[in-house]
Amino acid sequence: MQLRRFRGRDMAKVMDQVSASLGPDAMILRTHETEPFAGYGTLLEVVAAAGSDVEKIGEALFVDSRPPARAKGERPKVIAFVGPAGGGKTTAVLKLVADAATHGDVRLGVLTLDTYRAGALEEIVAHARIHRTPIEVAYTEQEVEPSLRRLRSRDAILVDVPGLGRFDDDEWIEMLKAARPDETHFVLPSTLRRDVASRLLERAERLKPTHLLLTHLDELAGDLGLADLMLALGIPSRWVGDGAALDRSLTPASSRAFRSLGLPAPVVQPVLEVV
Ligand SMILES: Nc1nc2c(ncn2[C@@H]2O[C@H](COP(=O)(O)OP(=O)(O)OP(=O)(O)O)[C@@H](O)[C@H]2O)c(=O)[nH]1
Numbered sequence: 001m002q003l004r005r006f007r008g009r010d011m012a013k014v015m016d017q018v019s020a021s022l023g024p025d026a027m028i029l030r031t032h033e034t035e036p037f038a039g040y041g042t043l044l045e046v047v048a049a050a051g052s053d054v055e056k057i058g059e060a061l062f063v064d065s066r067p068p069a070r071a072k073g074e075r076p077k078v079i080a081f082v083g084p085a086g087g088g089k090t091t092a093v094l095k096l097v098a099d100a101a102t103h104g105d106v107r108l109g110v111l112t113l114d115t116y117r118a119g120a121l122e123e124i125v126a127h128a129r130i131h132r133t134p135i136e137v138a139y140t141e142q143e144v145e146p147s148l149r150r151l152r153s154r155d156a157i158l159v160d161v162p163g164l165g166r167f168d169d170d171e172w173i174e175m176l177k178a179a180r181p182d183e184t185h186f187v188l189p190s191t192l193r194r195d196v197a198s199r200l201l202e203r204a205e206r207l208k209p210t211h212l213l214l215t216h217l218d219e220l221a222g223d224l225g226l227a228d229l230m231l232a233l234g235i236p237s238r239w240v241g242d243g244a245a246l247d248r249s250l251t252p253a254s255s256r257a258f259r260s261l262g263l264p265a266p267v268v269q270p271v272l273e274v275v
């Protein structure tokens with residue numbers, strides 16, 4: 001399941017190439033002119049997928065943007081944010097805390113394990129307090145369970161951790177495991193080269209990332225390639241980050257990914273309740 005790009009100067013020839021590679025039922029998702037590059041001028045580019053893949057691509061890109069909330073009687077959902085240092089983990093947590101529009105009536109709590117980086121703790125604690133969101137800090141593995149218990153009235157708990165490779169990863173990873181995350185979002189700047197992004201994700205295998213959270217979208221020249229990157233990295237995306245300002249919300253990843261393909265985002269159908 002993948003998106004394919006075809007380039008050339010003559011649209012008829014590009015389309016012949018699309019059909020030859022993907023078959024007669026290929027679906028054209030986007031056509032546009034590339035930026036001029038050394039010696040080639042602009043080229044026509046077609047993004048297409050095999051007809052048999054279109055449904056799977058749609059399913060892979062469509063992820064509900066609301067955070068998961070616990071069902072009655074269960075413990076709160078634990079959502080961890082992991083990734084390389086400076087990728088935007090804390091910003092993502094703070095944006096979620098600040099923006100009721102993203103989390104709606106899901107009541108959030110925060111647990112931070114980042115007691116390593118100077119200033120990190122003060123920032124997140126102050127921000128959570130401003131937004132009246134309960135926050136717990138755990139310094140040891142033994143403190144994790146009691147911290148979660150103190151947050152048990154919340155629907156979802158966001159867990160912030162140190163950047164990978166910066167301090168003693170083994171120590172905080174054991175703490176994170178003790179929190180038994182339901183979702184682990186791998187936070188990564190979208191401005192990274194694709195091979196670098198893949199390698200970082202592979203190296204984080206032991207954290208078992210369930211979701212990708214691409215940040216720094218505001219620094220991209222455009223969203224072209226966003227859906228490709230999400231599909232190439234192979235885990236679903238619930239949110240993307242497109243700015244440093246904390247008063248902006250995280251953006252639903254699906255609508256951004258579909259828009260990058262020139263397609264309207266699918267609308268979630270409300271469940272019909274007959275009473
Ligand atoms: N332009 C832009 N800047 C961002 C975005 N997300 C985060 N930043 C900035 O990137 C820097 C690092 O963000 P943090 O949220 O502290 O990153 P982190 O992953 O928590 O970093 P560590 O805790 O040190 O591992 C900060 O200056 C943020 O303001 C984004 O989407 N766009």
Ligand SMILES: [Mg+2]
Binds near residue numbers: 091120160162163
């Ligand atoms: Mg941080």
